[in-house]
Amino acid sequence: MGATDFLDGRMARLLGCESDAGRVMDPVADKVLTSSMFLILLTAGRLDLLVVLAFIAREFVVMGVRELALMRGFSVPVATWGKYKTFAQMVLIAYEIVNPAFYSHANSKLILFEPLLVWLALGLSLGSAVLYVRSFLRQSGCAQR
Secondary structure (H helix, E strand, O other): OHHHHHHHHHHHHHHOOOOHHHHHHHHHHHHHHHHHHHHHHHHOOOOOHHHHHHHHHHHHHHHHHHHHHHHOOOOOOOOHHHHHHHHHHHHHHHHHHHOHHHHOOOOOHHHHHHHHHHHHHHHHHHHHHHHHHHHHHHHHOOOOO
């Protein structure tokens, strides 16, 4: 799922087929995909409610900050850490789907990676949100120097 997203963007850049619609809709598609999967994994008992709420709330905060910036006449560009966040979330989702423990109560060594992946995705999610807010504050002149 993440690989096709990466290849799509890469091909558009290589072929010179980038568009404003693609720049706007690609992150929206990512958010719909990841949020939907997080809700499915929550109902399946694979992820904790607070983790899912943190992931989804982060998306609303960042969208709000970026929209507010546009209303004020500037933009908060997509940050590299935001791309890392999306990658980590997609790895977590894929792991939760293919993890044998998801389908049975078998003792799997893969279970050891779950907390690491959750904390990594959560850390990148919240950390990148802080960076977006800081970028907004700096550009809007609200940041303390």
